[in-house]
Each structure stands twice: as structure tokens, then as C-alpha cells.
Amino acid sequence: MEQKDIMLIAVAVVICVIICVLSPYIASGDPDGLEKSAEDSGLAEDFSIEEINGIPDAIFPDYAFADNPDSQPLQIVALVIGTIVTLAVGFVVATVVKNRS
């Protein structure tokens, strides 16, 4: 990898970490578009049309630690872990699909 590509990754990681640090504090807690649309049509927030068994629990449900969901510093940790994992998986997947013949 060339130096400017390493630089690209470094700058992107810094920007992502800044977003991850700010998000738990400034992200809006208002319901989002799909959630609000579901509410508009009279659908309860916890509505589920069918229970699907066998889906594993998320490691960090709602981008937080399961045993301490309201801790904002831990939300930052969860987000940073997610960002790094996504970067790594993205890199591996891109490399694999490029080289598979």
C-alpha cells in the first residue's frame, strides 16, 4: 500500500472516531423515519408481525454494552469497535473479491 493510501485510512479513522465520540451525546433521540411512520400508522413500537427464533442476540444491542446500555462512554467504545471491525472486514472482503479468480 502506498503512503497516501495509509494516510487516507488514518484520516478516515480519525474522522470516524470523532463521529463516534460525539454521537452518544448529540445524536437525536427522536424516533427516526421508519419508526415514526410505523407509529403514524398505529403500529406499536415493539410490534412484531412474527417471532423469529434462532437469531443470536447482538453483542452490542443498540450500539451499547448490554449490561450497561445507558453508559455513553461505553457506547463510544462499542461504536469505535464497530468502525474498526467494519474497516477490517471491508478491507478483507474487497481484497478477497478482487483476487478470487
Next chain:
Amino acid sequence: MLNGGINLHIPDGFIPIAQCLVYYVILIVALYFSVKWARSNLDEKRIPLLAVLAAGIFAIMSMNMPIPFGTSGHMVGGALVAIVFLAPEAAVLVFTVVLLIQALIFGDGGITALGANVLNMAIIGGFVGLYTFKGLNGTIGKYPAAGIAAWLATVIAALACAIEMGIAGTFPMNIGIPSMVLYHFFIGIIEAVLTVIVLAALDKFRPDLLAWNAGDA
């Protein structure tokens, strides 16, 4: 995303399994073409670019911004990725990675709904974004074209999501379509601004990474 809930991310249970399978078939076909595209179009510098865009989209999706009507929304990025590479196939690869990680590790968006979510955000978002951009680029310039493309991609993806919810019977289209389109009318503005900022930054610091500078636009 934090605090909010689902946004364009359809959770498990909103779409019956049989319909999820249909969306998975669409996803597999899209991945076939995307892998084919990647083989001839990804290179040493575009592999890190793809990874960086995936990480950036993961992070920015946590940043829910308030919009009118007591709701909120965040950037999606399907149009951005498609315009950077001038290929919706790139968006399919990026979003399959991001949405899989969000579903498996963070419980955001369903594993069963992965096909539908990739369809909305990457396939529909990417195609609408890229071809709106291509259609307008010659007449109004690349940044206004990219902004409108990103806005339209968000609104059309939301429309598709509302139609899927209608077909699934989760909420009726006569309420779902106007709601989703109205909210994403505003979310699309956030999408447009951030898409243009990222494209402008790449054009300034790494113009070699933008496919439009390679003369493909």
C-alpha cells in the same frame, strides 16, 4: 443508530420469512454482479477506499440528526459510494458489509431483512443516485448533480421501504408512503449536504480516487 431505533434499517419480524427470501435472492444476484465488477475494477488504492467508505458509513449512521415532525434521521451513503466508483456494484459490496455487521453485532436492522435493506439502501439508493448524477452532471455541474442525486436516492429508497412494508402487511401503504417520503424529504437534505462534502474533500485531497476524474463520467 443510537437512541432512535430502525430508520431505513428494517428489523427482524417486519417482513415475513417467505418475502425475506425473495429479497435474499435479489441480494445474491446483486452480489454476483458486484464481485464480477470488483475483480476488474478494484485495485491497490481502491481496496482501502472501499474499506474506508464502509467504516465511514458505519460511523455516520450513528449520528441521528433531528428533522421536523419530532423525528430524526441519518445519512445512508448509497448514492455517495455509487458516485465515487461510478458503479452501484460498489455500494452493494459496501452495504452488505456494513449492514451485516450492524445486524449481527449491534442488532440494528434484521438479519432476515438484510436482503431488503441492501436492496433499498445500496441497489435502489446506488442506482437512483448514480443515474440521477449522470443525467444531471452535464447540465448543472457535478456537485449540484451529486446533491440532487443523493436527495432523490434517499427519498426513493424510503418509498421502496414503505412499499415493502405495505406488501409485508406491517403498515399500510396509504399511511406508510406519505410518512416515509415526507420524513425522508428532510433526511435527504442531510444526505445531499454530506455527500457533496465528502465528494469535494476527496476531489481536493485524493482526486485520483474519484472515478469521474478517470474520464468515465
